[in-house]
Amino acid sequence: MDGRTLLAYISAGGATERYAHIVADTLRSRGHAVDVIDLKRDKIPDLSSYGSVVVGTGVRIGMVYRKGKQFLRRKDLEGKRLAIFLSSGIAVVSAEKSKTKFLEPLVEKYGLDPVMCDAFPGKMPGSGGKFKDRTDPAIAKLWAEELAAKLSEPA
Numbered sequence: 001m002d003g004r005t006l007l008a009y010i011s012a013g014g015a016t017e018r019y020a021h022i023v024a025d026t027l028r029s030r031g032h033a034v035d036v037i038d039l040k041r042d043k044i045p046d047l048s049s050y051g052s053v054v055v056g057t058g059v060r061i062g063m064v065y066r067k068g069k070q071f072l073r074r075k076d077l078e079g080k081r082l083a084i085f086l087s088s089g090i091a092v093v094s095a096e097k098s099k100t101k102f103l104e105p106l107v108e109k110y111g112l113d114p115v116m117c118d119a120f121p122g123k124m125p126g127s128g129g130k131f132k133d134r135t136d137p138a139i140a141k142l143w144a145e146e147l148a149a150k151l152s153e154p155a
């Protein structure tokens with residue numbers, strides 16, 4: 001294992017936040033030391049002590065959250081093992097489509113090389129400002145188990 005893991009997330013409706021804690025707990029259960037920060041309110045720590053970084057963000061009106069994109073653009077992510085997850089409405093129907101539409105263009109634009117990069121189902125806006133919660137903890141747990149194994153491999 002190569003240093004600690006930082007999990008940085010940004011969530012408006014709570015889905016990404018929920019996934020962030022599931023991913024962090026799963027990585028910890030596999031022996032990884034994980035620090036979690038909320039990009040809305042927490043100070044970003046010095047990344048030099050982190051070998052791996054996980055970034056979680058949501059999307060609204062076709063736009064991945066700005067603070068998620070800003071974080072992914074950071075120069076000091078270079079050389080880190082990076083994993084990205086997205087919570088989205090489209091992913092309720094097709095995770096692949098959501099990944100292609102929202103994540104792949106960012107990976108390309110910022111020249112990233114993530115070890116894992118996937119979309120998870122989020123909360124669907126319904127009538128009267130209510131949400132249908134389509135988050136699926138099992139998906140995030142499985143994803144994090146696969147990630148834990150990848151992060152344990154020698155660099």
Ligand SMILES: Cc1cc2nc3c(=O)[nH]c(=O)nc-3n(C[C@H](O)[C@H](O)[C@H](O)COP(=O)(O)O)c2cc1C
Nearest residue numbers: 011012013014015016058061062088089090122123
């Ligand atoms: C106003 C609004 C606009 C949305 N637009 C999109 C969209 O363009 N594409 C999409 O896949 N999901 C869309 N969604 C669903 C969100 O991605 C979903 O609620 C997800 O859970 C957001 O992550 P968060 O809960 O961590 O904020 C939208 C949701 C809201 C409330």
